[in-house]
Amino acid sequence: xxxxxxxxxxxxxxxxxxxxxxxxxxxxxxxxxxxxxxxxxxxxxxxxxxxxxxxxxxxxxxxxxxxxxxxxxxxxxxxxxxxxxxxxxxxxxxxxxxxxxxxxxxxxxxxxxxxxxxxxxxxxxxxxxxxxxxxxxxxxxxxxxxxxxxxxxxxxxxxxxxxxxxxxxxxxxxxxxxxxxxxxxxxxxxxxxxxxxxxxxxxxxxxxxxxxxxxxxxxxxxxxxxxxxxxxxxxxxxxxxxxxxxxxxxxxxxxxxxxxxxxxxxxxxxxxxxxxxxxxxxxxxxxxxxxxxxxxxxxxxxxxxxxxxxxxxxxxxxxxxxxxxxxxxxxxxxxxxxxxxxxxxxxxxxxxxxxxxxxxxxxxxxxxxxxxxxxxxxxxxxxxxxxxxxxxxxxxxxxxxxxxxxxxxxxxxxxxxxxxxxxxxxxx
Amino acid sequence: xxxxxxxxxxxxxxxxxxxxxxxxxxxxxxxxxxxxxxxxxxxxxxxxxxxxxxxxxxxxxxxxxxxxxxxxxxxxxxxxxxxxxxxxxxxxxxxxxxxxxxxxxxxxxxxxxxxxxxxxxxxxxxxxxxxxxxxxxxxxxxxxxxxxxxxxxxxxxxxxxxxxxxxxxxxxxxxxxxxxxxxxxxxxxxxxxxxxxxxxxxxxxxxxxxxxxxxxxxxxxxxxxxxxxxxxxxxxxxxxxxxxxxxxxxxxxxxxxxxxxxxxxxxxxxxxxxxxxxxxxxxxxxxxxxxxxxxxxxxxxxxxxxxxxxxxxxxxxxxxxxxxxxxxxxxxxxxxxxxxxxxxxxxxxxxxxxxxxxxxxxxxxxxxxxxxxxxxxxxxxxxxxxxxxxxxxxxxxxxxxxxxxxxxxxxxxxxxxxxx
Ligand SMILES: Cc1cc2nc3c(=O)[nH]c(=O)nc-3n(C[C@H](O)[C@H](O)[C@H](O)COP(=O)(O)OP(=O)(O)OC[C@H]3O[C@@H](n4cnc5c(N)ncnc54)[C@H](O)[C@@H]3O)c2cc1C
Ligand code: HEM
Numbered sequence: 001x002x003x004x005x006x007x008x009x010x011x012x013x014x015x016x017x018x019x020x021x022x023x024x025x026x027x028x029x030x031x032x033x034x035x036x037x038x039x040x041x042x043x044x045x046x047x048x049x050x051x052x053x054x055x056x057x058x059x060x061x062x063x064x065x066x067x068x069x070x071x072x073x074x075x076x077x078x079x080x081x082x083x084x085x086x087x088x089x090x091x092x093x094x095x096x097x098x099x100x101x102x103x104x105x106x107x108x109x110x111x112x113x114x115x116x117x118x119x120x121x122x123x124x125x126x127x128x129x130x131x132x133x134x135x136x137x138x139x140x141x142x143x144x145x146x147x148x149x150x151x152x153x154x155x156x157x158x159x160x161x162x163x164x165x166x167x168x169x170x171x172x173x174x175x176x177x178x179x180x181x182x183x184x185x186x187x188x189x190x191x192x193x194x195x196x197x198x199x200x201x202x203x204x205x206x207x208x209x210x211x212x213x214x215x216x217x218x219x220x221x222x223x224x225x226x227x228x229x230x231x232x233x234x235x236x237x238x239x240x241x242x243x244x245x246x247x248x249x250x251x252x253x254x255x256x257x258x259x260x261x262x263x264x265x266x267x268x269x270x271x272x273x274x275x276x277x278x279x280x281x282x283x284x285x286x287x288x289x290x291x292x293x294x295x296x297x298x299x300x301x302x303x304x305x306x307x308x309x310x311x312x313x314x315x316x317x318x319x320x321x322x323x324x325x326x327x328x329x330x331x332x333x334x335x336x337x338x339x340x341x342x343x344x345x346x347x348x349x350x351x352x353x354x355x356x357x358x359x360x361x362x363x364x365x366x367x368x369x370x371x372x373x374x375x376x377x378x379x380x381x382x383x384x385x386x387x388x389x390x391x392x393x394x395x396x397x398x399x400x401x402x403x404x405x406x407x408x409x410x411x412x413x414x415x416x417x418x419x420x421x422x423x424x425x426x427x428x
Numbered sequence: 429x430x431x432x433x434x435x436x437x438x439x440x441x442x443x444x445x446x447x448x449x450x451x452x453x454x455x456x457x458x459x460x461x462x463x464x465x466x467x468x469x470x471x472x473x474x475x476x477x478x479x480x481x482x483x484x485x486x487x488x489x490x491x492x493x494x495x496x497x498x499x500x501x502x503x504x505x506x507x508x509x510x511x512x513x514x515x516x517x518x519x520x521x522x523x524x525x526x527x528x529x530x531x532x533x534x535x536x537x538x539x540x541x542x543x544x545x546x547x548x549x550x551x552x553x554x555x556x557x558x559x560x561x562x563x564x565x566x567x568x569x570x571x572x573x574x575x576x577x578x579x580x581x582x583x584x585x586x587x588x589x590x591x592x593x594x595x596x597x598x599x600x601x602x603x604x605x606x607x608x609x610x611x612x613x614x615x616x617x618x619x620x621x622x623x624x625x626x627x628x629x630x631x632x633x634x635x636x637x638x639x640x641x642x643x644x645x646x647x648x649x650x651x652x653x654x655x656x657x658x659x660x661x662x663x664x665x666x667x668x669x670x671x672x673x674x675x676x677x678x679x680x681x682x683x684x685x686x687x688x689x690x691x692x693x694x695x696x697x698x699x700x701x702x703x704x705x706x707x708x709x710x711x712x713x714x715x716x717x718x719x720x721x722x723x724x725x726x727x728x729x730x731x732x733x734x735x736x737x738x739x740x741x742x743x744x745x746x747x748x749x750x751x752x753x754x755x756x757x758x759x760x761x762x763x764x765x766x767x768x769x770x771x772x773x774x775x776x777x778x779x780x781x782x783x784x785x786x787x788x789x790x791x792x793x794x795x796x797x798x799x800x801x802x803x804x805x806x807x808x809x810x811x812x813x814x815x816x817x818x819x820x821x822x823x824x825x826x827x828x829x830x831x832x833x834x835x836x837x838x839x840x841x842x843x844x845x846x847x848x
Contacts, residue, residue, distance in 0.1 A: 391783050392481045393479065409480075409482065413484060
């Protein structure tokens, strides 16, 4: 299918958050002068999520989280309004306030939401929390300010670990229940995950591995007082955070005939959405956490990432392609990256350790809690992680992007003896 | 590929406009020169090498063999010992981790926001005092009359050098700055003068440090000399650090102010805008640091083979980071040869990058802002008397030697009016 020939005059962006706003900026950067309408079901103007599980929970209410907007953005925001349906033939979106809006180009940027605790009644208890948005963070921050005797966090991903870290900073007792053998293992691989396990325990978190929470025990006011594990054990806790990962906000696309799955909306290398039969929809694009995209760097493997950097970069590529003709389309060749701040450590990752079978510390050391580690698969470098050593990461990023032989970068000024070790992959 | 292109860049004849040569250089992002060095000229490759752990900043040659003075005590004992010490206690801009990080951290601690704010007020007073001094003039040399005296006085205040010693400091600063100029390191006569200046400033600073230890004051040198968490910088590193701050913070700022005025006079609409809307200054100064930066290149050593930009820099090769070229790379900046004061996402290399990123950047920004706004508002109808102006010889710390201006008058400052 070919790109629409008419230059767009009305571009609609659904999802007024990081990807949506980044796309709007990029449209102005490339000189688009038509209308931009951002539709967002949250009431606030776009804000940044990473601080929510870092500064905001630590009670730093002053932490500024709104995303900067350039003065000459000239976009129309329709906030507090959700998109309910999409008709790609009529170029029409149905909105929750009963109105409709038509577009020349559409960007789908509806991101994800927190996966709720599966038992709805339990999830509704006043001391059971999830964290995705600003309101969630303020709600949880108030809960933590009430000095619970023990916080139970369920889920050992980045957000669960960051919340645990904040709790320790606040001097709260905290139990972190992780289903797998190690926290963070999907993102970081076994060696770095084992390192993090030790850090987390050293910082006084009661870390329970291979632990599944079955249900909660309520008191008379149906506030949770304890959690019961699958093995029957009981953990007393008066504040529970379910950090179970994310669900993609695709419901409003049901019936639009698009290729939608739990991994998001399928797009091609130009960020254009595909139909259920894998045909390109030339005037509908997707970017950010919602997109399920082929990675040029990883041999067109389909990726669904929840990374800040991807939301920005993909939105920029989508924006450029929205206003480019068929000949001007640029491919999206972003190298995934991610950072986290927890337990006093700055952790950064470039590339995808998934599928790596080798790991080596190439600078610094685990013992000093300051190192760079690289991941290898089939003799090539596929990812690198830095712990409190981010300044060297750009060099490793280049090595990953170029799939340099593993291990890359030999001869660093502070190089450790490089001893590659096999990397165990956790069963998920 | 052109193995002598960098020689042309060094040639003073090309000082006024090196940018076309940079554009040519960028055709080969990492270019081997006939002398075996590698010049890096594109934004992506520069960014990457600034963050490469195989790149070393310890590229200073050993101190030159000195001439026999005929004083046995000095020749056989004092000078060899001194030169061994200085070789081991080089300023941290020429050192690698972990020593670099340790020293830099101690300096950063002394650049506390409160101290920078105090310097802001100082810079403002000094700026207006300098301009008040030019009240009756209708022509001036911006360099000698303004850009030069301001930063050195600010650094002296920052360090806590007594007023009466400032003139001596100014002389030393000028001479020592040539040591940061890689293309002048081979000039033996200049090296001799630098060594003399270094000896003199070392003796002076050692005395001053003793004084600061005895009676600490609220200045940077006192802070550095004091003990923090059981750590105390030793005297040799302290002297080296103080000299570094003086040198690195001086010539650079001179050039930023001078280049700023030169650029604004070439694009008078932006001068007018700055005069009317001083709040554009911060962004305008970032663009200045991209468009006419004071530091054009820095040198490094490859500590291992590095594959980059389609070539391999071999272990031991000198590397030239042509920062000013990266800041004009069309792959990174739209319309790179245009001066666009409100350019968005302006990730220039004016202050370098990564672990050696300029320590004095906050101070430099403040000085430039205070100076350029005051000049824009108080110089009436400034005109360039020579364009291009004469340049200093250096290709790395590049800037005009003089900037001759004709003006109608200097507007009295608000405070001067009050006093009158
Ligand atoms: C607590 C937390 C911490 C994080 N920390 C990090 C970190 O340290 N590093 C990192 O790289 N990443 C981090 N992330 C991930 C990062 O924030 C996301 O990748 C990023 O927000 C994705 O942006 P997005 O615009 O694609 O989606 P979102 O930010 O999820 O935005 C989607 C928007 O669309 C709205 N929306 C959904 N459905 C509809 C509809 N039908 N109609 C209208 N509007 C709709 C949503 O309400 C939301 O406002 C963190 C995320 C969270 C939640
Ligand atoms: C406009 C003014 C200035 C410019 C353009 C400038 C530029 C630079 C650049 C490019 C570097 C990096 C050097 C390298 O990577 O090898 C640097 C480092 C440095 N600058 Fe500046 N500088 C300025 C002002 C100052 C001031 C005012 C001070 C101090 C008061 C200062 C102190 C330093 C120091 C100490 C370093 C070394 C940092 C390190 O090695 O970790 N600079 N500067």
